[in-house]
């Protein structure tokens with residue numbers, strides 16, 4: 001392919017992906033399955049890798065999420081809320097492990113977590129009080145959705161840590177709430193939500209908190225932003241400390257000392273997934289030691305010390321069908 005052909009394809013792919021992203025992030029109403037989006041994004045990444053001079057700052061490969069919605073107060077994140085690099089198979093996970101090993105040698109551990117399919121949010125606590133809750137938005141600027149997040153009962157409004165901390169995680173809609181909500185919507189002649197993620201995002205981006213309150217959302221916290229609290233040196237230590245503070249973390253995380261252990265965790269959860277009461281779309285793997293994380297660093301879009309393994313698309317459909325049949 002010559003440069004001109006590549007440029008034409010690149011422009012066409014960007015246009016498509018921008019439209020998909022707008023439908024997904026701004027309207028909370030995806031027009032194509034995630035697998036289609038991921039596939040097109042990969043194609044664009046590959047073309048841009050062949051012709052790096054055609055990469056532009058506004059390319060979907062360089063961006064996280066989309067612009068915040070009008071109507072909400074904007075929040076500038078003190079530390080950006082990045083996305084994660086993706087792996088779609090065992091080889092890509094082994095490649096990630098090789099890159100980590102090149103940077104750190106052999107002396108490190110991973111933490112594996114379930115990848116919750118919801119909306120990334122940040123919760124800020126000052127003087128032990130929940131003062132600000134925001135969406136990720138485009139990674140640097142999100143939306144103030146404090147009123148809506150306060151309706152999630154598992155979010156404590158006060159905690160025992162008095163120094164300023166920000167904790168980050170995924171607000172999600174449990175299957176039970178999702179099916180109940182779509183049932184009501186269908187009875188009222190409204191269009192059902194495509195999936196629990198879009199239902200959660202749609203509920204939290206309503207200007208009236210009464211709507212979010214009626215939707216029975218929940219949260220799992222898995223990371224931090226600005227942190228002036230107790231000094232902690234590992235990601236697993238952070239998860240334990242958050243739990244101690246009453247900040248809800250997912251109990252299924254596991255420390256793994258080799259990529260083979262990681263692959264076993266991935267395999268086990270691919271099978272266990274239909275038995276969960278909430279939706280997951282993959283597994284997140286993170287280097288545990290925080291100094292080692294810093295050593296590996298970041299790309300513009302994601303940390304180099306973590307990766308998201310995505311479950312194959314067919315499984316998503318089977319799982320959703322199974323759930324509907326079993327409720």
Ligand code: NAD
Pocket residue numbers: 020021023024025030031032033034035037038064065082083084085086113114115116117119120169170222223284308
């Ligand atoms: P991502 O879903 O690939 O992964 C990163 C996100 O995972 C994090 O930002 C965080 O929100 C979440 N996450 C869940 N559990 C986590 C954990 N334990 N630790 C850390 N993070 C965790 O990236 P993204 O940038 O959020 O979004 C891209 C996704 O959106 C892709 O799945 C893509 O298919 C989908 N998408 C779909 C369309 C469409 O039209 N269908 C359009 C745009 C994007």
